[in-house]
Amino acid sequence: MGYLGGLVTPLLQRMARFPAPTFAAAHGACLGVGLGLLIATDVVYVAESAKIGSPFAALGATLDSGGHALFVDRLGAHKTLDLIYTGRLMSGTEAVASGLFSRVLPDDEVLQTTTDAAATAANGATAAFLASKQLVSRIRDERLALWESIEVENTAQAALCDTDDYREGFAAFQEKRKPEFHGR
Structure with a gap:
């Protein structure tokens, strides 16, 4: 298994620079490249039960795809290293309360709300x-x-x-x- 960073970084850069509003709905585990995709998106709505963090210490690996920068910027160094060292995953509710993403929604509403917000922006x-x-x-x-x-x-x-x-x-x-x- 090889490291995909060389392939992922240009994709994340293109997404972040896309010349229109971008929206993401996060449901389930948002780790590694999945987390990077959220970071590269303008507006992120997450399900209450989403899991966000860095479980990579158990693999002998490290958080990638911009995760360190996002966490340090929005959580500070201490909370970032706590998540990395312990491998604890935040719920969607905790991630939004910590300032990581835009809005937390009930699991069954996150996709429709995200789709509606994107449509509103597209017509704006x-x-x-x-x-x-x-x-x-x-x-x-x-x-x-x-x-x-x-x-x-x-x-x-x-x-x-x-x-x-x-x-x-x-x-x-x-x-x-x-x-x-x-x-x-």
């Missing part, structure tokens, strides 16, 4: 969503300070002012109706 202001996705990635990856973040937001907002969706959104707001976005 996609140019604005892409701008927000890029902003969040840049703020996270470059660790931008507040004032730097405000500047890049201002630049993005100025560019969006020239889009049809921006004009439609403001017209719909003023006319008290639902906007009809077309991704332009």
Whole structure:
């Protein structure tokens, strides 16, 4: 059995950079590459009974696919190493309460809720969503300070002012109706 990191990393990078909102429903065990797929996704809804963690110590292996970075960023070093050293798996409820993912849902609702949220986003202001996705990635990856973040937001907002969706959104707001976005 060989290590798949060389194949998995480009896939995770492509997913994280995908130029549209991405959603994932997590049900069951989310470990290794499965966890990496969740990390590379914008919005993650997890079932209450999902299991998230790093059981790899029992295999003589280590957490991969971005798991260390996610856990340290959101849980801190102590909780990260506790999960790694003990192999304990968090429930979906605990993972969301710890800030790992977006929302916890009953097991029988997670897939439909995720599908509905993705459909809502697909019919929304996609140019604005892409701008927000890029902003969040840049703020996270470059660790931008507040004032730097405000500047890049201002630049993005100025560019969006020239889009049809921006004009439609403001017209719909003023006319008290639902906007009809077309991704332009």
